[in-house]
Amino acid sequence: MSGMMAGSVGGPIGAVIGAGLGALFGGSGQKALGASERIYLVRTDSGELKEYRSPNCVFAEGDKVVIHGNRPRPYGWTPETAEAFAYNGR
Template structure:
């Protein structure tokens, strides 16, 4: 009987986290890859002027790289997610598109559709743009 009680307690403790879902608050965009590419290119071009030129070139390149990515419409999707504890966190989602209020499961550092698990991942088709 003692072992049954411990087993029931363990199952109860481990199943508490499974019942909760996180919620999408809104979608925001980021241009980090454009900034990184522009910054690296600017650093290489500015390197002709020495170390100070490389720093200035990297800063200017990052500004133009981010604005260029935004101008061509290649911004990355980032979702503001309210966790079950009420905390707001940002997660990138290159493969799935969500609407405001959608329930999601956070797996690693990516939001997935509610009900998604690694075992049934094939049932949830990617819907990226």
């Protein structure tokens, strides 16, 4: 998105070129800055495998998790008990 905004200075064609460059190099820039999130493959109760991102928590293979919104949280986590769980990703 920032590539498109910076490219927009050059008009509509600059915006398209900027968006393309941002799409190509944005992920590597985030990774270099340490801003990319971990992705976990989670098996749901129904047996389906889904990918979830977790910017705040780190899990090991086999850890049980609950999904709140679109984020995995430690097993037993609820919004009411969130303060009792340490966020180990920071």
